[in-house]
Amino acid sequence: MTTVVSVHSFRGGTGKSNATANVAANLARGGARVAVIDTDVQSPGIHTIFGFDASLHHTLDDYLWGQADIASVAHDVTDGIGGTGTLYLVPASMKAADIARILRDGYDVVRLNEGFRDLAAALDLDYLFIDTHPGLNEETMLSITVSDVLLLLLRPDQQDFQGTAVTVDIARRLSVPNLLLVLNKVPRTLDRDDLRQQMTDTYGTATAAVLPLSTQMVVNASGGLFSLTHPDHPWSQGIRSIVENLQKSGEGQA
Amino acid sequence: MTARDRRRWHLAMRWKLLTAFTAAFTIVFGFIALWVVNYASDVALSRLTAQLVEATEGTARDLPRKALREVTTLDPNSDFTDNAAFVRIQDDLDSVRATLPSVDPYTYFDNAGRLEFLVGTAPTFGQPVSQTEPAETVKYLEQGLRATTFQSEYTDAFGTWISAYSPVVDKAGDTIAAVGMDYPLDYVAEVQRQARAEVLPILIVSYVFLVLLVLTVSTLIVRPLRRLTAATTRIADGEYDLDLSRLTRSRFPDEMSELADSFKVMSGKVAAREQALSSEVQRLQIAIDAREREESVREITETDFFADLAAKADEMRSRMHKK
Numbered sequence: 001m002t003t004v005v006s007v008h009s010f011r012g013g014t015g016k017s018n019a020t021a022n023v024a025a026n027l028a029r030g031g032a033r034v035a036v037i038d039t040d041v042q043s044p045g046i047h048t049i050f051g052f053d054a055s056l057h058h059t060l061d062d063y064l065w066g067q068a069d070i071a072s073v074a075h076d077v078t079d080g081i082g083g084t085g086t087l088y089l090v091p092a093s094m095k096a097a098d099i100a101r102i103l104r105d106g107y108d109v110v111r112l113n114e115g116f117r118d119l120a121a122a123l124d125l126d127y128l129f130i131d132t133h134p135g136l137n138e139e140t141m142l143s144i145t146v147s148d149v150l151l152l153l154l155r156p157d158q159q160d161f162q163g164t165a166v167t168v169d170i171a172r173r174l175s176v177p178n179l180l181l182v183l184n185k186v187p188r189t190l191d192r193d194d195l196r197q198q199m200t201d202t203y204g205t206a207t208a209a210v211l212p213l214s215t216q217m218v219v220n221a222s223g224g225l226f227s228l229t230h231p232d233h234p235w236s237q238g239i240r241s242i243v244e245n246l247q248k249s250g251e252g253q254a
Numbered sequence: 255m256t257a258r259d260r261r262r263w264h265l266a267m268r269w270k271l272l273t274a275f276t277a278a279f280t281i282v283f284g285f286i287a288l289w290v291v292n293y294a295s296d297v298a299l300s301r302l303t304a305q306l307v308e309a310t311e312g313t314a315r316d317l318p319r320k321a322l323r324e325v326t327t328l329d330p331n332s333d334f335t336d337n338a339a340f341v342r343i344q345d346d347l348d349s350v351r352a353t354l355p356s357v358d359p360y361t362y363f364d365n366a367g368r369l370e371f372l373v374g375t376a377p378t379f380g381q382p383v384s385q386t387e388p389a390e391t392v393k394y395l396e397q398g399l400r401a402t403t404f405q406s407e408y409t410d411a412f413g414t415w416i417s418a419y420s421p422v423v424d425k426a427g428d429t430i431a432a433v434g435m436d437y438p439l440d441y442v443a444e445v446q447r448q449a450r451a452e453v454l455p456i457l458i459v460s461y462v463f464l465v466l467l468v469l470t471v472s473t474l475i476v477r478p479l480r481r482l483t484a485a486t487t488r489i490a491d492g493e494y495d496l497d498l499s500r501l502t503r504s505r506f507p508d509e510m511s512e513l514a515d516s517f518k519v520m521s522g523k524v525a526a527r528e529q530a531l532s533s534e535v536q537r538l539q540i541a542i543d544a545r546e547r548e549e550s551v552r553e554i555t556e557t558d559f560f561a562d563l564a565a566k567a568d569e570m571r572s573r574m575h576k577k
Contacts, residue, residue: 001575117574138559145567146574161540166550173555174567191535198540 002120004128005246006147010163012134014153015184017046019211019239020131022227023151026243029083029228032126035074035119037090039112039143040133041102044092049225050077052091059093063115064107070115071122081228088123109142116146127246136167144171149178149249151208151242155185156195161202168203178249180208182242187213208245209238267479268472275468276461283460287453294449299416299442303404306357306437307418311402313350313359314420314433318342322422322430325372326363330380343373351375356438361422362395363431369395372431395419398432407439414439478510482517494525 007020020036028034037060038046047056058075062068074088081087093099120128130147132140144150150171154160164181171179181199186192192210199207212234217226227236321339328334335341347359360374362383369392371378384392387410394405398419405417417436421429478501485496501514554560563570 004574113570113574120574136554141554141560141563145563146570148571156538158541162542162546165542165547166554169547169551170554170560173551173560173564175564177571188533189536191537194535194537195540202540202542 002125002128003149003246003249004116004120004130004147005149005151006130006132006140006143007151007153008132008140008144008167009134009153010136010160010167011155012043014134014155014160015211016134016153017131018049018217018226019153019182019184019242020129020151021046021049022225022236022239023242023246024087024127024129025081025225025228026239027127027246028078028085028087029081030243030247031084033086033124034127034129035088035090035123035125036129036131037116037119038092038131039139040131041092041107042099042133044094044099046131047089047091047094050075050089051224052089054094056091056094059098060090060115061093061095061098061102063090064102064111066111070119074119074123081225085126086123088125090119107139109139112139113142113146116143136170141170141174144176145174147176149180149246150176151180151182151246153182153184156183156187156190165202168205179203179205180242180245180249181205182209182211182238183207184211185213186210209241211235211238267476268469271472272465272468275464279461279464283457287450287457290453291446291449295442295446298445299407299439302437302441303406303416303418305354306416306435307402307404307420309350309354309357310359310418310420310433310435313346313435314402314422317346317361317422317433319422319424319430322361322372323424325361326365326431328379334379340373347373347375350435354437356441358436358438360434360436361431362434364399364429369399391417395432395434398434399429414443475510478514482514485517485521489521489524492528494521494528496521 007016007023009016017038017040024034024036036046038044039060040046041061041064047053052075058068058073060073063070063073070090074090076086077089078085078087116128116130119125130143132143152164152167152171154164168179168181181203183195183199186195196207196210214233214235216230216233217235226233227239230236321342324339325334325337325343328337328340343361347361350359351357358375360376360378361372362369362374363372369383371381371383373379378386383395387395390408391405391410394403394417397403399421402418402420405415405419407414407416409415415436415438417434419432419434421432423429481498481501485498488496496518498514498518502511502518504511555564
């Protein structure tokens with residue numbers, strides 16, 4: 001049984017792609033079969049973390065145009081992660097022409113949904129991560145709907161708090177079984193325990209992790225999986241607590 | 255005011271101390287030196303005065319009356335130098351000079367209202383005193399015929415002097431003449447010169463000693479201050495782990511080591527406070543606009559797309575897991 005995890009945020013810049021890649025890598029390292037689909041076809045980004053560049057062939061776009069099978073655009077990125085699991089990445093195309101075509105013509109969301117299901121089946125996945133475009137639109141709501149877990153990332157600012165409140169309400173209306181909140185880029189000076197409590201009070205759900213804002217992370221940018229190269233860093237510890245939360249919700253489902 | 259401006263007026267503490275101490279020392283020692291020199295000359299002068307007065311009185315007492323009376327009758331134009339009385343008086347005055355070499359003794363008398371010199375060192379026999387002496391001195395000479403008189407330091411064409419005068423009185427109480435003695439004050443000047451000569455090297459040695467002392471003391475004071483200043487600069491740069499042991503670990507603790515101690519305590523507390531401050535958490539209040547939240551949610555949920563999605567949600571999710 002595949003646990004489908006949508007990773008979403010109300011606004012961009014929450015560190016969504018980075019968190020997704022790191023959580024997925026940690027699950028794979030722990031022995032799970034994991035895939036990440038970058039459905040942010042308008043502004044893809046997660047591929048750079050796995051060392052891909054714009055010249056990448058076989059992307060989600062190819063599948064969406066009906067030019068390829070979903071399993072054939074999944075790239076095995078297990079190398080260097082360690083452990084016994086497997087990690088796949090279905091990247092979105094970085095080519096300007098492909099992005100322009102998506103923006104102009106849109107894409108078949110039903111086919112995307114079918115893609116999720118086919119990929120989960122074809123690769124016998126334990127976890128399927130859907131890295132979504134920020135903000136609520138029809139595509140993202142569809143992803144949220146088919147998910148077992150909605151992983152919502154936000155930064156500690158009022159706009160994110162407000163937007164996340166709306167997203168949480170929508171997710172509840174769509175009866176998403178599991179909702180995990182991750183507060184990312186929290187400055188050292190902010191009282192984390194207090195924030196965690198306020199979030200619980202505000203959203204009526206526990207926060208999976210409060211990740212610190214780290215200059216080391218900024219320097220690292222999207223170059224590699226930080227939680228694997230810096231396992232003792234507080235940010236990496238936060239990633240592992242998200243992993244534990246996901247593993248628990250997976251067990252609950254099974 | 256910038257650091258550069260401050261530096262313009264910067265005068266090292268040791269130079270300030272040196273200036274202050276030298277000024278104070280100069281004033282104090284100047285007074286002392288002046289006093290010493292004056293005291294020495296005063297003592298010398300008063301001793302001389304006593305000697306002079308005593309010698310004058312003694313001579314007036316011992317001079318033979320008969321010979322002196324005879325001398326007053328001698329004609330100045332005669333060959334009086336062979337006169338036995340004259341010789342007798344001159345011998346007596348010479349014997350005074352033998353004991354007091356600098357003293358110039360002489361005799362004079364009132365010749366019917368006019369004072370005239372009698373026997374003396376100078377060849378002034380029979381000369382009226384007013385011819386060579388200033389009016390001031392003449393007054394003293396007149397007084398000297400009545401009682402022993404002392405004329406303190408005065409200056410005439412020949413130099414600076416002190417003088418004493420004493421009358422020679424016969425048994426009947428009549429004044430025959432008077433003895434005068436002049437003493438040149440070169441000796442007192444000499445005494446002052448010697449005293450100054452004694453004092454000057456002491457002064458110079460004291461000055462050298464004072465400068466060395468002030469420099470040594472100021473170095474002792476300034477060195478720990480400089481260390482503390484350097485430490486302050488480093489603390490300003492956030493370097494709190496300072497080694498002030500050379501200042502605090504003193505065999506004889508004083509104010510400076512106390513300052514260093516409290517300085518160390520202070521830097522420790524500052525470090526701790528900075529640590530605490532940097533780790534002190536701020537509170538961020540999550541403020542959700544409930545109305546806006548409801549409105550946003552309604553905008554989405556009112557759409558047909560959402561209604562359709564919500565209706566099919568469970569089915570869609572379960573379909574995901576069907577192989």
